[in-house]
Amino acid sequence: MILFLDFDGVLHPDAAYLVRGRPELRSGGELFMWSCYLVDALASAPHVRIVLSTSWARELRFARARDYLPAELRQRIIGATWHSGMATDDEHRPLGRDTWWDTSTRYQQIRRYVDRAGITDWIAVDDQPEGWADTDRDKLVSTDSNLGLSAPSARVRLAAAVGNMASAWAVADAMAGVLVIPQVERSASSADLVQWVEWWQSSYLRATELPPDQIAAMKAGHWWPPVSAVEVRAMPPAIARRRIP
Incomplete structure (x- = not known):
């Protein structure tokens, strides 16, 4: 099973901002304070692998975004819906400076990865339920942007x-x-x-x-x-x- 993982609104409140190249949480608590709940949920599910569907992979690059997670989650990560080639590939830059990824919904980003990789067994944990197809809505574990996995x-x-x-x-x-x-x-x-x-x-x-x-x-x-x-x-x-x- 593939789990598409968002960060903001899931592992901490949706109040993270990039300040001088470093992410900061502008609300109570700390970044990734709810990651322990994801670790617990996956403890008896060794078959689950993680694909990052967060904008952190776009803003900070994949490796840096991945390394913010605890070791128990890092070892499950196999990729991200964003990759650096999207910044230069004509397929993904039809709108000038913005890429296709920047203007698409979270569901579209995930669905593209699913279709290209031929994935049939997958879920997504995300606080962006907008635009999900009815046929895939049962695969979404929707979270509240302020409460996430708490x-x-x-x-x-x-x-x-x-x-x-x-x-x-x-x-x-x-x-x-x-x-x-x-x-x-x-x-x-x-x-x-x-x-x-x-x-x-x-x-x-x-x-x-x-x-x-x-x-x-x-x-x-x-x-x-x-x-x-x-x-x-x-x-x-x-x-x-x-x-x-």
Whole structure:
């Protein structure tokens, strides 16, 4: 399996800027502070290889962008959707100074790589869902630009997508423990497990007005601060069956 990996809005908030040739994060936390979640999700998935689909490969060159990642991820990287030849190849410079890559959507960049390499088994982790074809939308693990992989919903979808259900269950169980709610039954399908996590995350956000210190904790990766009670909406049947015997 090939995993197309974005950096901004996935491994840290989408607030990274290039300052005098060096990337800086202009928000709370630090660059790549959520990369540990990707390491965990892939720990039991040795078959997964990574292709960089981030603009970092364009701005900093492939090797430098790759080397910002921890060793556990670097060893999986096999390429990038951008390569330096695109800056000079007539195929990619029909618009003068801009290349085709600069003016295309993230999905178009990924799809071109997929088609040229003949890849059939792939997913993408990205905070840019715009322009994705309906036929490929199930391959996108979409993240919130501010929360990235710190959000349980993103982590459980990623873990399920790479077949690491132990990691997916760990995310759900941790959420149940903090919110003081019953765990999901082990007979639940992976689709129901993902729905359960997404629903509780959405309900939590709707039920709680977060003070600034908790927002800061969220951005640091501590997404679920302890709560004593959560107001919830009517549960979808698939979730209610797993909460109410």
